[in-house]
Amino acid sequence: MVFTVAIVGRPNVGKSTFFNRLLEQRKAIVDDVSGVTRDRQYGVTEWIGKSFNVIDTGGFVANTSDIFETEIRKQVKIAIEEANAIIFMVDVTTGITDLDQSVADLLRRSTKPVFLCVNKVDNSERMLEATEFYSLGFEKIFFVSSISGSGTGEILDAVAELITPEASEDALEKNDLPKFAIIGQPNVGKSSLLNALVGQERTIVSDIAGTTRDTIHTHYNMFQKEFILIDTAGIRRKTKVNEDLEFYSVIRAIRAMDEADVCLLLLDASSGITAQDLNIFSLAVKKGKGIVVLVNKWDLIEKETNSARDYEKRLKEKLAPFTDVPIIFISVKEKTRIMKAMEVALEVYENKTQKVQTSKLNDIMLKAVEAYHAPVVRGNAVTIKYVTQLPTHVPSFAFFTNYPDDIRAPYKNYLENQLRQNFKFTGVPIRIFFRKK
Numbered sequence: 001m002v003f004t005v006a007i008v009g010r011p012n013v014g015k016s017t018f019f020n021r022l023l024e025q026r027k028a029i030v031d032d033v034s035g036v037t038r039d040r041q042y043g044v045t046e047w048i049g050k051s052f053n054v055i056d057t058g059g060f061v062a063n064t065s066d067i068f069e070t071e072i073r074k075q076v077k078i079a080i081e082e083a084n085a086i087i088f089m090v091d092v093t094t095g096i097t098d099l100d101q102s103v104a105d106l107l108r109r110s111t112k113p114v115f116l117c118v119n120k121v122d123n124s125e126r127m128l129e130a131t132e133f134y135s136l137g138f139e140k141i142f143f144v145s146s147i148s149g150s151g152t153g154e155i156l157d158a159v160a161e162l163i164t165p166e167a168s169e170d171a172l173e174k175n176d177l178p179k180f181a182i183i184g185q186p187n188v189g190k191s192s193l194l195n196a197l198v199g200q201e202r203t204i205v206s207d208i209a210g211t212t213r214d215t216i217h218t219h220y221n222m223f224q225k226e227f228i229l230i231d232t233a234g235i236r237r238k239t240k241v242n243e244d245l246e247f248y249s250v251i252r253a254i255r256a257m258d259e260a261d262v263c264l265l266l267l268d269a270s271s272g273i274t275a276q277d278l279n280i281f282s283l284a285v286k287k288g289k290g291i292v293v294l295v296n297k298w299d300l301i302e303k304e305t306n307s308a309r310d311y312e313k314r315l316k317e318k319l320a321p322f323t324d325v326p327i328i329f330i331s332v333k334e335k336t337r338i339m340k341a342m343e344v345a346l347e348v349y350e351n352k353t354q355k356v357q358t359s360k361l362n363d364i365m366l367k368a369v370e371a372y373h374a375p376v377v378r379g380n381a382v383t384i385k386y387v388t389q390l391p392t393h394v395p396s397f398a399f400f401t402n403y404p405d406d407i408r409a410p411y412k413n414y415l416e417n418q419l420r421q422n423f424k425f426t427g428v429p430i431r432i433f434f435r436k437k
């Protein structure tokens with residue numbers, strides 16, 4: 001299970017500044033929901049060789065402090081339930097406020113590790129003022145300036161100390177059956193799909209314990225198809241905290257995604273793809289997960305000639321630049337194309353786990369290089385002499401060249417397209433590296 005840290009605190013203490021610093025400083029993968037500043041941000045970062053998820057619980061645009069308080073308490077409760085550790089952020093320039101006290105009370109009652117992070121400690125004068133926060137009673141207290149980055153290393157060290165090598169390596173999970181996670185917004189039909197697949201048929205279904213308390217792994221074995229379904233949808237129903245479904249679904253989706261080989265991103269045909277779906281999609285791409293997009297509730301759409309084709313075209317425009325993704329139109333209600341969806345998910349798994357033969361890879365890719373050479377940079381003719389697939393979980397290719405730093409994005413895209421055209425990587429993010437030969 002991937003270790004997850006949530007950043008909580010009232011608005012304006014600097015949570016998102018801190019989040020951005022953490023992630024950008026570490027060259028991490030950030031999904032910044034730009035524009036809507038109050039949206040949540042989540043990403044995965046690495047520090048001294050340990051990887052973990054970071055979630056900025058964001059804030060709310062609300063006019064009264066009452067709404068703030070209720071909403072923030074809700075977020076803190078969810079963070080306590082879902083995260084492995086909490087960074088509680090406060091602001092030295094305002095001192096301890098009532099809202100800080102209220103959040104502190106909630107956090108003191110939890111058993112999760114809490115890192116009190118006093119932000120905006122930009123100078124030594126503020127360092128003195130910051131000592132007031134010791135009175136909140138947290139053992140682990142850090143003084144940071146998110147704007148300059150000072151102090152962030154210490155807090156990352158402390159977080160990293162809690163992360164076991166297993167949690168950091170989660171992605172390399174041992175079980176060799178394909179693992180699929182059904183993810184998507186509330187109400188798109190995740191539970192319905194799961195029920196349609198595994199239903200009540202106990203004879204063919206056996207539950208095996210998931211790696212975490214909040215995902216259930218169900219072994220599916222029917223019609224000569226065998227895989228593990230990672231279910232988070234059903235559990236959401238059972239929990240008491242269900243006020244903030246959207247936040248909930250995001251955390252759950254990330255969790256399920258981390259455990260999966262292939263993500264089945266479910267959309268509601270009648271509402272299309274949302275900004276949040278796109279964030280989840282790009283996070284899956286960055287995490288190197290296989291992806292299949294399932295457009296559910298296709299029964300609700302008035303069909304004209306080409307409507308699936310047009311729909312697919314519009315969807316791909318939104319998914320760009322990663323468009324080599326299967327899109328399947330299903331109706332869980334009418335049970336149409338569900339098996340097709342599972343077949344495609346299995347294909348994507350095959351694509352993701354294939355190892356291309358080195359000789360074949362070189363035959364084809366060196367021809368592609370011959371057909372279109374990398375542009376000359378600073379008078380240097382860039383040559384590529386050899387290609388190999390690396391032994392990684394995300395299909396990765398190393399191209400050996402005389403000038404690795406002189407190959408630009410367009411050429412890299414060309415090589416990726418050639419790989420996609422000549423080998424089957426549909427639904428699979430691939431990585432390309434240039435190495436000095």
Ligand code: GDP
Nearest residue numbers: 011012013014015016017059119120145146147
């Ligand atoms: P959030 O609502 O908690 O996410 O807070 P933001 O990250 O949006 O920050 C609120 C304001 O505090 C912004 O104007 C930031 O530039 C400012 N801020 C954030 N961190 C620091 C810091 O370390 N020092 C100072 N002086 N200002 C900061």
Ligand code: GDP
Nearest residue numbers: 186187188189190191192233296297331332333
């Ligand atoms: P979840 O929140 O993603 O788990 O969504 P549910 O499985 O609970 O489904 C939400 C609603 O959509 C329910 O009322 C379902 O009956 C309905 N639904 C699910 N799949 C379909 C479908 O293919 N067509 C139609 N018309 N409704 C569906």
